[in-house]
Amino acid sequence: MVENVKELLRAHEGLKREVYLDIENSSPVPKEIVDAMLPYYSELAYGNPTLTHKPGWEAFETIMESSQKIASFLGCKAAEEVNFTPGETEANNLAIMGIAHSLKEKARKIVVSEVEPINVLHVVELLQKDGFTATKIPVDSEGFLNLEKLSETVDHDTAIVSLSMVNHEIGTIQPIKEAVETVLDKNEEAVFHTDASDAYGKIPFALKDLGVDLATVSSYKILGPRGIGCLYVKEGIDLERILEGQIGTQRLWPGVENTPLIVGFTKASELAFQNFQENVAEMRKLRDKLVEGILSAISDVEVNGPKGMLRAPDNANLSFLKCEGESLTIELSLSGVYVSSGSACSRRLLQPSHVLVAIGKKFDQAHGSILMKVSRVHTEEDINYALGVIPKAVERIRGITGSTGGE
Amino acid sequence: MLSRAPLPYNPKILELFKNPKNLGKMDDASVSAVAGNPMCGDMITFYLKITEDDTVEKASFESYGCAANIATSSIVTEMIKGMKLEDAWRISYKSVAEAVGGLPSVKFHCGILAVGALKRALRKYCETKGKCLDWLEKEPSFEEKQALEEEQLAKMLEKRMKLAEGR
Numbered sequence: 201m202v203e204n205v206k207e208l209l210r211a212h213e214g215l216k217r218e219v220y221l222d223i224e225n226s227s228p229v230p231k232e233i234v235d236a237m238l239p240y241y242s243e244l245a246y247g248n249p250t251l252t253h254k255p256g257w258e259a260f261e262t263i264m265e266s267s268q269k270i271a272s273f274l275g276c277k278a279a280e281e282v283n284f285t286p287g288e289t290e291a292n293n294l295a296i297m298g299i300a301h302s303l304k305e306k307a308r309k310i311v312v313s314e315v316e317p318i319n320v321l322h323v324v325e326l327l328q329k330d331g332f333t334a335t336k337i338p339v340d341s342e343g344f345l346n347l348e349k350l351s352e353t354v355d356h357d358t359a360i361v362s363l364s365m366v367n368h369e370i371g372t373i374q375p376i377k378e379a380v381e382t383v384l385d386k387n388e389e390a391v392f393h394t395d396a397s398d399a400y401g402k403i404p405f406a407l408k409d410l411g412v413d414l415a416t417v418s419s420y421k422i423l424g425p426r427g428i429g430c431l432y433v434k435e436g437i438d439l440e441r442i443l444e445g446q447i448g449t450q451r452l453w454p455g456v457e458n459t460p461l462i463v464g465f466t467k468a469s470e471l472a473f474q475n476f477q478e479n480v481a482e483m484r485k486l487r488d489k490l491v492e493g494i495l496s497a498i499s500d501v502e503v504n505g506p507k508g509m510l511r512a513p514d515n516a517n518l519s520f521l522k523c524e525g526e527s528l529t530i531e532l533s534l535s536g537v538y539v540s541s542g543s544a545c546s547r548r549l550l551q552p553s554h555v556l557v558a559i560g561k562k563f564d565q566a567h568g569s570i571l572m573k574v575s576r577v578h579t580e581e582d583i584n585y586a587l588g589v590i591p592k593a594v595e596r597i598r599g600i601t602g603s604t605g606g607e
Numbered sequence: 608m609l610s611r612a613p614l615p616y617n618p619k620i621l622e623l624f625k626n627p628k629n630l631g632k633m634d635d636a637s638v639s640a641v642a643g644n645p646m647c648g649d650m651i652t653f654y655l656k657i658t659e660d661d662t663v664e665k666a667s668f669e670s671y672g673c674a675a676n677i678a679t680s681s682i683v684t685e686m687i688k689g690m691k692l693e694d695a696w697r698i699s700y701k702s703v704a705e706a707v708g709g710l711p712s713v714k715f716h717c718g719i720l721a722v723g724a725l726k727r728a729l730r731k732y733c734e735t736k737g738k739c740l741d742w743l744e745k746e747p748s749f750e751e752k753q754a755l756e757e758e759q760l761a762k763m764l765e766k767r768m769k770l771a772e773g774r
Contacts (some may be wrong), residue, residue, distance in 0.1 A: 604670065
Protein backbone atom coordinates (compact mmCIF):
# COMPACT_ATOMS: atom_id res chain seq x y z
CA MET A 201 0.00 0.00 0.00
CA VAL A 202 2.75 2.44 0.93
CA GLU A 203 4.58 1.54 -2.29
CA ASN A 204 1.46 2.53 -4.24
CA VAL A 205 1.40 5.91 -2.54
CA LYS A 206 5.06 6.48 -3.34
CA GLU A 207 4.24 5.88 -7.01
CA LEU A 208 1.25 8.21 -6.84
CA LEU A 209 3.49 10.88 -5.38
CA ARG A 210 6.14 10.31 -8.06
CA ALA A 211 3.43 10.99 -10.66
CA HIS A 212 3.26 14.53 -9.26
CA GLU A 213 6.94 15.32 -9.81
CA GLY A 214 7.76 18.50 -11.69
CA LEU A 215 4.63 20.46 -10.80
CA LYS A 216 4.95 24.12 -11.74
CA ARG A 217 2.75 25.32 -8.93
CA GLU A 218 0.61 23.86 -6.20
CA VAL A 219 -2.67 25.40 -5.10
CA TYR A 220 -4.29 23.88 -2.04
CA LEU A 221 -8.03 24.58 -1.89
CA ASP A 222 -9.13 21.71 0.38
CA ILE A 223 -9.23 23.75 3.59
CA GLU A 224 -12.44 21.96 4.56
CA ASN A 225 -10.47 18.79 5.25
CA SER A 226 -7.08 20.00 6.54
CA SER A 227 -4.82 22.95 5.84
CA PRO A 228 -1.21 23.98 5.43
CA VAL A 229 0.10 25.99 8.37
CA PRO A 230 1.86 29.20 7.28
CA LYS A 231 5.49 29.40 8.36
CA GLU A 232 4.76 32.45 10.48
CA ILE A 233 2.46 30.33 12.63
CA VAL A 234 4.84 27.37 12.82
CA ASP A 235 7.62 29.74 13.88
CA ALA A 236 5.43 31.05 16.68
CA MET A 237 4.80 27.50 17.90
CA LEU A 238 8.31 26.08 17.70
CA PRO A 239 9.85 27.56 20.90
CA TYR A 240 6.99 26.03 22.90
CA TYR A 241 8.17 22.50 22.07
CA SER A 242 11.64 22.59 23.54
CA GLU A 243 12.55 26.02 24.88
CA LEU A 244 9.59 27.53 26.63
CA ALA A 245 6.45 26.59 28.55
CA TYR A 246 6.95 22.86 27.98
CA GLY A 247 5.84 22.03 31.50
CA ASN A 248 2.47 20.91 32.75
CA PRO A 249 0.54 24.09 33.60
CA THR A 250 -0.77 22.69 36.88
CA LEU A 251 2.67 22.02 38.35
CA THR A 252 4.78 24.14 40.62
CA HIS A 253 7.87 24.88 38.61
CA LYS A 254 8.96 27.50 36.09
CA PRO A 255 8.12 25.57 32.86
CA GLY A 256 4.72 24.76 34.40
CA TRP A 257 4.00 28.38 35.30
CA GLU A 258 5.15 29.46 31.85
CA ALA A 259 2.67 27.03 30.32
CA PHE A 260 -0.06 28.31 32.65
CA GLU A 261 0.65 31.90 31.66
CA THR A 262 0.70 31.01 27.94
CA ILE A 263 -2.58 29.10 28.06
CA MET A 264 -4.36 31.79 30.09
CA GLU A 265 -3.22 34.54 27.73
CA SER A 266 -4.27 32.45 24.74
CA SER A 267 -7.72 31.92 26.25
CA GLN A 268 -8.06 35.66 26.79
CA LYS A 269 -7.12 36.44 23.20
CA ILE A 270 -9.45 33.85 21.72
CA ALA A 271 -12.23 34.98 24.06
CA SER A 272 -11.84 38.51 22.72
CA PHE A 273 -11.97 37.35 19.08
CA LEU A 274 -15.09 35.29 19.85
CA GLY A 275 -16.73 38.16 21.67
CA CYS A 276 -17.12 36.23 24.94
CA LYS A 277 -17.52 37.80 28.36
CA ALA A 278 -14.68 35.89 30.03
CA ALA A 279 -11.58 33.87 29.16
CA GLU A 280 -12.91 31.05 31.37
CA GLU A 281 -15.61 30.45 28.76
CA VAL A 282 -13.00 29.18 26.28
CA ASN A 283 -12.27 25.46 26.65
CA PHE A 284 -9.56 24.02 24.46
CA THR A 285 -10.28 20.64 22.87
CA PRO A 286 -8.34 18.66 20.26
CA GLY A 287 -10.54 20.03 17.50
CA GLU A 288 -14.00 20.55 16.03
CA THR A 289 -14.98 16.88 16.20
CA GLU A 290 -14.16 16.68 19.91
CA ALA A 291 -15.79 20.03 20.71
CA ASN A 292 -19.03 19.05 18.94
CA ASN A 293 -19.04 15.66 20.68
CA LEU A 294 -18.43 17.34 24.03
CA ALA A 295 -21.17 19.93 23.49
CA ILE A 296 -23.94 17.56 22.47
CA MET A 297 -23.07 14.53 24.55
CA GLY A 298 -22.11 16.67 27.54
CA ILE A 299 -25.46 18.50 27.58
CA ALA A 300 -27.44 15.34 26.84
CA HIS A 301 -25.84 13.62 29.81
CA SER A 302 -26.21 16.51 32.21
CA LEU A 303 -29.88 17.11 31.28
CA LYS A 304 -30.99 13.53 30.71
CA GLU A 305 -33.32 13.47 33.73
CA LYS A 306 -35.06 16.65 32.61
CA ALA A 307 -35.13 16.70 28.81
CA ARG A 308 -34.46 14.07 26.16
CA LYS A 309 -34.92 15.70 22.80
CA ILE A 310 -32.11 16.88 20.52
CA VAL A 311 -32.73 19.25 17.63
CA VAL A 312 -30.23 19.64 14.79
CA SER A 313 -30.52 20.42 11.07
CA GLU A 314 -30.17 18.16 8.08
CA VAL A 315 -26.96 19.91 7.06
CA GLU A 316 -24.88 19.67 10.23
CA PRO A 317 -21.39 18.15 9.98
CA ILE A 318 -21.23 14.41 10.57
CA ASN A 319 -19.45 14.93 13.89
CA VAL A 320 -22.82 16.31 15.04
CA LEU A 321 -25.12 13.94 13.19
CA HIS A 322 -23.27 10.80 14.24
CA VAL A 323 -23.27 11.83 17.92
CA VAL A 324 -27.00 12.35 17.67
CA GLU A 325 -27.42 8.86 16.18
CA LEU A 326 -25.47 7.46 19.09
CA LEU A 327 -27.66 9.28 21.63
CA GLN A 328 -30.80 8.04 19.88
CA LYS A 329 -29.67 4.51 20.69
CA ASP A 330 -29.48 5.70 24.28
CA GLY A 331 -33.14 6.72 24.36
CA PHE A 332 -32.91 10.34 23.23
CA THR A 333 -35.16 11.50 20.43
CA ALA A 334 -33.86 13.68 17.65
CA THR A 335 -35.34 15.92 14.99
CA LYS A 336 -33.50 17.25 11.97
CA ILE A 337 -34.71 20.65 10.82
CA PRO A 338 -34.95 20.85 7.02
CA VAL A 339 -33.30 23.55 4.94
CA ASP A 340 -34.29 25.22 1.67
CA SER A 341 -32.55 24.86 -1.68
CA GLU A 342 -29.76 27.22 -0.59
CA GLY A 343 -29.27 25.57 2.76
CA PHE A 344 -31.09 28.11 4.94
CA LEU A 345 -32.80 26.78 8.06
CA ASN A 346 -36.55 26.51 8.17
CA LEU A 347 -37.21 28.61 11.30
CA GLU A 348 -40.92 27.80 11.32
CA LYS A 349 -40.11 24.15 11.53
CA LEU A 350 -37.62 24.94 14.29
CA SER A 351 -40.33 26.75 16.20
CA GLU A 352 -42.74 23.83 15.76
CA THR A 353 -40.10 21.35 16.89
CA VAL A 354 -38.63 22.87 20.03
CA ASP A 355 -40.64 22.04 23.15
CA HIS A 356 -40.14 21.58 26.88
CA ASP A 357 -38.49 18.21 26.36
CA THR A 358 -35.75 19.79 24.20
CA ALA A 359 -32.34 19.53 25.88
CA ILE A 360 -30.11 20.94 23.16
CA VAL A 361 -30.37 22.57 19.77
CA SER A 362 -27.25 22.38 17.59
CA LEU A 363 -27.13 24.46 14.41
CA SER A 364 -24.00 25.56 12.56
CA MET A 365 -23.42 29.26 12.09
CA VAL A 366 -22.05 28.74 8.57
CA ASN A 367 -22.54 25.53 6.64
CA HIS A 368 -19.23 23.75 6.19
CA GLU A 369 -19.94 22.54 2.65
CA ILE A 370 -22.02 25.20 0.92
CA GLY A 371 -21.16 28.29 2.97
CA THR A 372 -24.73 29.24 3.91
CA ILE A 373 -24.66 31.92 6.64
CA GLN A 374 -27.51 30.94 8.94
CA PRO A 375 -29.74 33.41 10.79
CA ILE A 376 -28.35 32.22 14.12
CA LYS A 377 -29.61 35.12 16.21
CA GLU A 378 -33.15 34.51 14.92
CA ALA A 379 -32.72 30.79 15.53
CA VAL A 380 -31.67 31.45 19.13
CA GLU A 381 -34.72 33.70 19.65
CA THR A 382 -36.99 31.11 18.08
CA VAL A 383 -35.68 28.46 20.45
CA LEU A 384 -35.93 30.72 23.52
CA ASP A 385 -39.54 31.57 22.65
CA LYS A 386 -40.43 27.91 22.96
CA ASN A 387 -38.15 26.83 25.79
CA GLU A 388 -35.95 29.13 27.82
CA GLU A 389 -34.08 26.20 29.31
CA ALA A 390 -32.97 24.62 26.04
CA VAL A 391 -29.23 24.86 25.44
CA PHE A 392 -28.19 26.35 22.09
CA HIS A 393 -24.98 25.09 20.51
CA THR A 394 -23.52 26.40 17.28
CA ASP A 395 -20.59 25.03 15.33
CA ALA A 396 -18.87 28.29 14.42
CA SER A 397 -15.85 26.64 12.76
CA ASP A 398 -16.69 28.02 9.34
CA ALA A 399 -17.71 31.41 10.71
CA TYR A 400 -14.69 32.22 12.89
CA GLY A 401 -12.40 34.53 10.95
CA LYS A 402 -14.82 34.58 7.99
CA ILE A 403 -17.89 36.49 9.14
CA PRO A 404 -18.19 39.02 11.97
CA PHE A 405 -19.98 37.88 15.13
CA ALA A 406 -19.81 38.28 18.91
CA LEU A 407 -21.00 35.28 20.89
CA LYS A 408 -22.32 37.37 23.77
CA ASP A 409 -24.64 39.24 21.38
CA LEU A 410 -25.89 36.11 19.65
CA GLY A 411 -27.05 34.57 22.89
CA VAL A 412 -25.73 31.08 22.14
CA ASP A 413 -24.72 28.88 25.06
CA LEU A 414 -22.06 26.77 23.38
CA ALA A 415 -19.92 27.35 20.29
CA THR A 416 -17.31 25.25 18.53
CA VAL A 417 -14.25 26.63 16.77
CA SER A 418 -11.59 24.76 14.82
CA SER A 419 -8.01 25.92 14.43
CA TYR A 420 -7.11 24.50 11.04
CA LYS A 421 -9.97 26.23 9.27
CA ILE A 422 -8.16 29.52 9.89
CA LEU A 423 -4.78 27.94 8.93
CA GLY A 424 -3.79 27.12 12.48
CA PRO A 425 -2.43 23.67 13.32
CA ARG A 426 -4.67 20.58 13.33
CA GLY A 427 -5.43 18.88 16.63
CA ILE A 428 -6.71 21.95 18.43
CA GLY A 429 -9.95 23.86 18.69
CA CYS A 430 -12.19 25.06 21.43
CA LEU A 431 -15.66 24.94 22.85
CA TYR A 432 -17.12 28.17 24.19
CA VAL A 433 -19.27 27.42 27.20
CA LYS A 434 -21.28 30.38 28.46
CA GLU A 435 -20.90 31.03 32.16
CA GLY A 436 -23.52 29.10 34.10
CA ILE A 437 -24.01 26.35 31.50
CA ASP A 438 -23.45 22.98 33.03
CA LEU A 439 -22.22 20.14 30.89
CA GLU A 440 -20.65 16.84 31.76
CA ARG A 441 -17.21 15.77 30.64
CA ILE A 442 -17.16 12.95 28.11
CA LEU A 443 -13.64 11.79 28.99
CA GLU A 444 -12.14 11.30 32.42
CA GLY A 445 -8.57 11.69 33.58
CA GLN A 446 -6.30 14.30 35.09
CA ILE A 447 -8.05 17.65 34.95
CA GLY A 448 -5.76 20.64 34.65
CA THR A 449 -6.51 24.09 33.29
CA GLN A 450 -9.22 22.73 30.97
CA ARG A 451 -12.00 21.49 33.22
CA LEU A 452 -13.89 19.88 30.34
CA TRP A 453 -11.01 18.08 28.68
CA PRO A 454 -8.63 15.93 30.73
CA GLY A 455 -5.03 15.22 29.82
CA VAL A 456 -1.90 17.33 29.50
CA GLU A 457 -2.54 20.61 27.72
CA ASN A 458 -0.92 20.92 24.28
CA THR A 459 0.65 24.34 24.72
CA PRO A 460 2.36 24.59 21.28
CA LEU A 461 -0.91 23.85 19.47
CA ILE A 462 -2.76 26.36 21.63
CA VAL A 463 -0.09 28.94 20.71
CA GLY A 464 -0.49 28.10 17.01
CA PHE A 465 -4.28 28.39 17.21
CA THR A 466 -3.91 31.75 18.94
CA LYS A 467 -1.39 33.04 16.41
CA ALA A 468 -3.64 31.94 13.55
CA SER A 469 -6.53 33.78 15.22
CA GLU A 470 -4.46 36.95 15.60
CA LEU A 471 -3.51 36.86 11.94
CA ALA A 472 -7.12 36.24 10.90
CA PHE A 473 -8.47 39.07 13.03
CA GLN A 474 -5.79 41.75 12.87
CA ASN A 475 -6.91 42.80 9.38
CA PHE A 476 -10.27 41.13 9.48
CA GLN A 477 -12.09 43.34 6.95
CA GLU A 478 -9.23 43.24 4.43
CA ASN A 479 -8.74 39.49 4.85
CA VAL A 480 -12.41 38.79 4.27
CA ALA A 481 -12.66 41.20 1.31
CA GLU A 482 -9.63 39.55 -0.29
CA MET A 483 -11.04 36.05 0.26
CA ARG A 484 -14.33 37.08 -1.29
CA LYS A 485 -12.55 38.65 -4.27
CA LEU A 486 -10.48 35.53 -4.91
CA ARG A 487 -13.42 33.17 -4.38
CA ASP A 488 -15.57 35.19 -6.80
CA LYS A 489 -12.77 35.20 -9.36
CA LEU A 490 -12.47 31.42 -9.02
CA VAL A 491 -16.20 30.73 -9.34
CA GLU A 492 -16.83 33.25 -12.11
CA GLY A 493 -13.77 32.03 -13.99
CA ILE A 494 -15.02 28.45 -13.85
CA LEU A 495 -18.58 29.34 -14.80
CA SER A 496 -17.44 31.35 -17.80
CA ALA A 497 -14.98 28.72 -19.04
CA ILE A 498 -16.97 25.52 -18.47
CA SER A 499 -20.54 24.62 -19.39
CA ASP A 500 -22.95 22.57 -17.28
CA VAL A 501 -21.64 23.72 -13.91
CA GLU A 502 -24.04 24.44 -11.05
CA VAL A 503 -23.35 26.51 -7.95
CA ASN A 504 -24.39 24.71 -4.77
CA GLY A 505 -25.54 26.99 -1.96
CA PRO A 506 -26.43 30.68 -1.89
CA LYS A 507 -24.85 33.50 -3.89
CA GLY A 508 -24.02 36.95 -2.60
CA MET A 509 -23.45 38.19 0.92
CA LEU A 510 -25.27 35.36 2.66
CA ARG A 511 -22.54 32.96 1.59
CA ALA A 512 -19.28 32.68 3.53
CA PRO A 513 -16.55 34.61 1.67
CA ASP A 514 -14.20 31.63 1.31
CA ASN A 515 -16.57 28.90 0.13
CA ALA A 516 -17.01 27.61 -3.42
CA ASN A 517 -19.04 24.48 -4.09
CA LEU A 518 -19.74 23.55 -7.67
CA SER A 519 -21.29 20.55 -9.40
CA PHE A 520 -19.63 19.62 -12.68
CA LEU A 521 -22.28 17.61 -14.49
CA LYS A 522 -21.21 14.43 -16.32
CA CYS A 523 -17.89 14.58 -14.52
CA GLU A 524 -17.35 12.19 -11.64
CA GLY A 525 -15.95 13.99 -8.62
CA GLU A 526 -13.28 11.59 -7.41
CA SER A 527 -11.79 11.26 -10.88
CA LEU A 528 -11.73 15.04 -11.15
CA THR A 529 -9.90 15.41 -7.82
CA ILE A 530 -7.19 13.00 -9.04
CA GLU A 531 -6.89 14.70 -12.41
CA LEU A 532 -6.57 18.10 -10.71
CA SER A 533 -4.07 16.76 -8.21
CA LEU A 534 -1.82 15.58 -11.05
CA SER A 535 -1.71 19.25 -12.11
CA GLY A 536 -1.16 20.58 -8.60
CA VAL A 537 -4.67 21.78 -7.72
CA TYR A 538 -5.98 20.15 -4.55
CA VAL A 539 -9.72 19.99 -3.92
CA SER A 540 -12.22 17.49 -2.54
CA SER A 541 -15.36 15.91 -3.82
CA GLY A 542 -18.58 15.82 -1.84
CA SER A 543 -19.18 12.14 -2.39
CA ALA A 544 -17.31 9.35 -0.64
CA CYS A 545 -17.04 5.76 -1.74
CA SER A 546 -18.65 3.16 0.46
CA ARG A 547 -18.58 -0.58 -0.08
CA ARG A 548 -21.43 -0.67 -2.57
CA LEU A 549 -22.11 2.85 -3.69
CA LEU A 550 -20.77 6.33 -3.85
CA GLN A 551 -22.43 8.12 -0.92
CA PRO A 552 -23.50 11.60 -1.91
CA SER A 553 -22.92 14.47 0.50
CA HIS A 554 -25.88 14.64 2.90
CA VAL A 555 -25.74 18.44 2.66
CA LEU A 556 -26.28 18.41 -1.10
CA VAL A 557 -29.06 15.84 -0.77
CA ALA A 558 -30.71 18.03 1.88
CA ILE A 559 -30.79 21.05 -0.47
CA GLY A 560 -32.52 18.89 -3.06
CA LYS A 561 -29.63 17.94 -5.32
CA LYS A 562 -29.95 14.67 -7.16
CA PHE A 563 -27.33 11.99 -6.62
CA ASP A 564 -25.66 12.61 -9.97
CA GLN A 565 -25.41 16.35 -9.25
CA ALA A 566 -23.84 15.53 -5.90
CA HIS A 567 -21.36 13.04 -7.38
CA GLY A 568 -19.82 15.73 -9.58
CA SER A 569 -19.53 18.24 -6.76
CA ILE A 570 -16.26 19.86 -5.82
CA LEU A 571 -15.66 21.84 -2.63
CA MET A 572 -13.01 24.54 -2.56
CA LYS A 573 -12.14 27.13 0.06
CA VAL A 574 -9.80 30.04 -0.36
CA SER A 575 -7.83 31.50 2.52
CA ARG A 576 -6.15 34.77 3.40
CA VAL A 577 -2.82 33.42 2.08
CA HIS A 578 -4.04 32.59 -1.44
CA THR A 579 -3.02 34.95 -4.21
CA GLU A 580 -4.38 36.08 -7.53
CA GLU A 581 -1.70 33.92 -9.21
CA ASP A 582 -2.97 30.85 -7.34
CA ILE A 583 -6.48 31.41 -8.66
CA ASN A 584 -5.20 32.10 -12.19
CA TYR A 585 -3.25 28.84 -12.05
CA ALA A 586 -6.32 26.90 -10.85
CA LEU A 587 -8.41 28.51 -13.59
CA GLY A 588 -5.84 27.39 -16.14
CA VAL A 589 -5.96 23.80 -14.90
CA ILE A 590 -9.63 23.16 -14.05
CA PRO A 591 -11.24 23.49 -17.53
CA LYS A 592 -8.74 21.05 -19.07
CA ALA A 593 -9.25 18.56 -16.26
CA VAL A 594 -13.03 18.71 -16.55
CA GLU A 595 -12.78 18.31 -20.31
CA ARG A 596 -10.63 15.20 -20.01
CA ILE A 597 -12.85 13.52 -17.41
CA ARG A 598 -15.96 14.40 -19.41
CA GLY A 599 -14.24 12.81 -22.40
CA ILE A 600 -14.11 9.54 -20.45
CA THR A 601 -17.77 9.90 -19.52
CA GLY A 602 -18.65 10.37 -23.18
CA SER A 603 -22.28 9.56 -23.87
CA THR A 604 -22.66 7.51 -20.70
CA GLY A 605 -23.66 9.06 -17.38
CA GLY A 606 -26.97 10.72 -17.99
CA GLU A 607 -28.37 12.38 -21.05
CA MET B 608 -22.54 6.13 8.26
CA LEU B 609 -20.49 8.20 5.91
CA SER B 610 -16.80 7.56 6.09
CA ARG B 611 -13.78 7.91 3.91
CA ALA B 612 -11.19 5.24 3.25
CA PRO B 613 -7.66 6.02 2.06
CA LEU B 614 -7.30 5.19 -1.64
CA PRO B 615 -3.68 4.38 -2.44
CA TYR B 616 -4.27 3.45 -6.08
CA ASN B 617 -1.53 1.33 -7.60
CA PRO B 618 0.58 2.43 -10.61
CA LYS B 619 -1.37 0.26 -13.05
CA ILE B 620 -4.66 1.93 -12.11
CA LEU B 621 -3.05 5.35 -12.25
CA GLU B 622 -1.65 4.60 -15.71
CA LEU B 623 -5.02 3.38 -17.02
CA PHE B 624 -6.68 6.42 -15.47
CA LYS B 625 -4.22 8.77 -17.17
CA ASN B 626 -4.14 6.94 -20.49
CA PRO B 627 -7.18 4.71 -20.74
CA LYS B 628 -7.02 2.16 -23.56
CA ASN B 629 -9.98 1.62 -25.88
CA LEU B 630 -11.83 4.69 -24.69
CA GLY B 631 -14.87 5.99 -26.51
CA LYS B 632 -18.08 5.14 -28.27
CA MET B 633 -17.79 2.61 -31.12
CA ASP B 634 -19.91 3.47 -34.14
CA ASP B 635 -19.79 0.03 -35.75
CA ALA B 636 -20.33 -1.97 -32.56
CA SER B 637 -22.20 -5.26 -32.82
CA VAL B 638 -23.60 -4.71 -29.35
CA SER B 639 -23.41 -2.30 -26.44
CA ALA B 640 -24.54 -2.55 -22.83
CA VAL B 641 -24.63 -0.37 -19.73
CA ALA B 642 -24.16 -1.19 -16.05
CA GLY B 643 -24.70 1.16 -13.16
CA ASN B 644 -26.40 4.54 -13.35
CA PRO B 645 -25.49 8.12 -12.55
CA MET B 646 -27.06 7.77 -9.10
CA CYS B 647 -24.58 5.00 -8.19
CA GLY B 648 -21.69 7.26 -9.08
CA ASP B 649 -20.57 4.42 -11.32
CA MET B 650 -21.73 3.85 -14.84
CA ILE B 651 -20.07 1.92 -17.63
CA THR B 652 -20.97 1.43 -21.27
CA PHE B 653 -19.23 -1.32 -23.22
CA TYR B 654 -19.15 -1.54 -27.01
CA LEU B 655 -18.16 -4.84 -28.62
CA LYS B 656 -17.44 -5.63 -32.25
CA ILE B 657 -17.96 -9.35 -32.72
CA THR B 658 -16.99 -11.39 -35.80
CA GLU B 659 -19.06 -14.06 -37.53
CA ASP B 660 -17.11 -16.79 -35.73
CA ASP B 661 -18.00 -15.39 -32.29
CA THR B 662 -14.71 -13.67 -31.54
CA VAL B 663 -14.39 -10.22 -29.94
CA GLU B 664 -12.63 -8.26 -32.66
CA LYS B 665 -12.46 -5.09 -30.61
CA ALA B 666 -13.99 -3.56 -27.50
CA SER B 667 -14.29 -0.05 -26.14
CA PHE B 668 -15.84 1.68 -23.15
CA GLU B 669 -17.11 4.91 -21.68
CA SER B 670 -17.19 5.43 -17.93
CA TYR B 671 -18.84 7.86 -15.57
CA GLY B 672 -16.94 6.79 -12.51
CA CYS B 673 -13.89 6.88 -10.32
CA ALA B 674 -10.32 5.94 -11.26
CA ALA B 675 -10.94 2.30 -10.30
CA ASN B 676 -14.01 2.25 -12.50
CA ILE B 677 -12.11 3.68 -15.46
CA ALA B 678 -9.13 1.34 -14.95
CA THR B 679 -11.18 -1.84 -14.58
CA SER B 680 -13.35 -0.97 -17.59
CA SER B 681 -10.28 -0.26 -19.68
CA ILE B 682 -8.53 -3.47 -18.68
CA VAL B 683 -11.62 -5.54 -19.50
CA THR B 684 -11.60 -4.18 -23.05
CA GLU B 685 -7.95 -5.22 -23.32
CA MET B 686 -8.51 -8.66 -21.81
CA ILE B 687 -11.32 -9.70 -24.15
CA LYS B 688 -9.80 -8.50 -27.40
CA GLY B 689 -9.42 -11.57 -29.68
CA MET B 690 -11.25 -13.84 -27.25
CA LYS B 691 -14.00 -16.27 -28.13
CA LEU B 692 -17.30 -15.16 -26.58
CA GLU B 693 -17.35 -18.23 -24.38
CA ASP B 694 -13.92 -17.38 -22.96
CA ALA B 695 -14.90 -13.75 -22.46
CA TRP B 696 -17.93 -14.94 -20.50
CA ARG B 697 -15.64 -16.85 -18.13
CA ILE B 698 -13.88 -13.67 -16.99
CA SER B 699 -14.63 -12.93 -13.34
CA TYR B 700 -14.34 -9.74 -11.34
CA LYS B 701 -11.50 -11.38 -9.44
CA SER B 702 -9.39 -11.79 -12.56
CA VAL B 703 -10.13 -8.15 -13.45
CA ALA B 704 -9.09 -6.94 -10.01
CA GLU B 705 -5.91 -8.99 -10.38
CA ALA B 706 -5.23 -7.61 -13.86
CA VAL B 707 -5.23 -4.03 -12.52
CA GLY B 708 -2.84 -5.03 -9.75
CA GLY B 709 -5.45 -5.16 -6.97
CA LEU B 710 -8.25 -2.84 -5.89
CA PRO B 711 -8.84 -1.05 -2.57
CA SER B 712 -11.63 -2.98 -0.81
CA VAL B 713 -14.19 -0.17 -1.13
CA LYS B 714 -13.54 -0.24 -4.88
CA PHE B 715 -14.20 -3.93 -5.51
CA HIS B 716 -17.69 -3.12 -6.71
CA CYS B 717 -16.12 -1.16 -9.59
CA GLY B 718 -14.50 -4.34 -10.92
CA ILE B 719 -17.75 -6.22 -10.43
CA LEU B 720 -19.69 -3.56 -12.31
CA ALA B 721 -17.23 -3.63 -15.22
CA VAL B 722 -17.65 -7.39 -15.59
CA GLY B 723 -21.41 -7.00 -15.10
CA ALA B 724 -21.52 -4.61 -18.07
CA LEU B 725 -19.43 -7.02 -20.17
CA LYS B 726 -21.70 -9.98 -19.38
CA ARG B 727 -24.79 -7.96 -20.13
CA ALA B 728 -23.31 -7.10 -23.54
CA LEU B 729 -22.44 -10.74 -24.23
CA ARG B 730 -25.87 -11.94 -23.14
CA LYS B 731 -27.61 -9.31 -25.25
CA TYR B 732 -25.58 -10.27 -28.30
CA CYS B 733 -26.13 -14.00 -27.88
CA GLU B 734 -29.83 -13.67 -27.22
CA THR B 735 -30.40 -11.34 -30.17
CA LYS B 736 -28.51 -13.64 -32.49
CA GLY B 737 -29.86 -16.83 -30.94
CA LYS B 738 -26.30 -18.03 -30.45
CA CYS B 739 -24.12 -19.57 -27.73
CA LEU B 740 -27.02 -21.62 -26.36
CA ASP B 741 -24.69 -24.47 -25.49
CA TRP B 742 -22.79 -22.51 -22.85
CA LEU B 743 -24.64 -19.31 -21.95
CA GLU B 744 -26.05 -19.66 -18.45
CA LYS B 745 -29.73 -18.81 -18.21
CA GLU B 746 -29.41 -17.57 -14.65
CA PRO B 747 -27.77 -14.14 -14.33
CA SER B 748 -24.10 -14.36 -13.40
CA PHE B 749 -22.82 -13.05 -10.05
CA GLU B 750 -21.65 -9.81 -11.66
CA GLU B 751 -24.93 -9.20 -13.51
CA LYS B 752 -26.85 -9.71 -10.27
CA GLN B 753 -24.54 -7.37 -8.39
CA ALA B 754 -24.89 -4.69 -11.07
CA LEU B 755 -28.66 -4.93 -10.85
CA GLU B 756 -28.57 -4.75 -7.05
CA GLU B 757 -26.33 -1.69 -7.13
CA GLU B 758 -28.65 0.06 -9.56
CA GLN B 759 -31.71 -0.75 -7.48
CA LEU B 760 -29.98 0.27 -4.25
CA ALA B 761 -29.05 3.69 -5.64
CA LYS B 762 -32.58 4.29 -6.92
CA MET B 763 -34.05 3.22 -3.62
CA LEU B 764 -31.70 5.43 -1.60
CA GLU B 765 -32.41 8.46 -3.73
CA LYS B 766 -36.14 7.87 -3.39
CA ARG B 767 -35.82 7.39 0.36
CA MET B 768 -33.78 10.57 0.77
CA LYS B 769 -36.36 12.48 -1.28
CA LEU B 770 -39.11 11.21 0.97
CA ALA B 771 -37.14 12.16 4.07
CA GLU B 772 -36.66 15.60 2.61
CA GLY B 773 -40.38 16.15 1.97
CA ARG B 774 -41.15 15.29 5.58
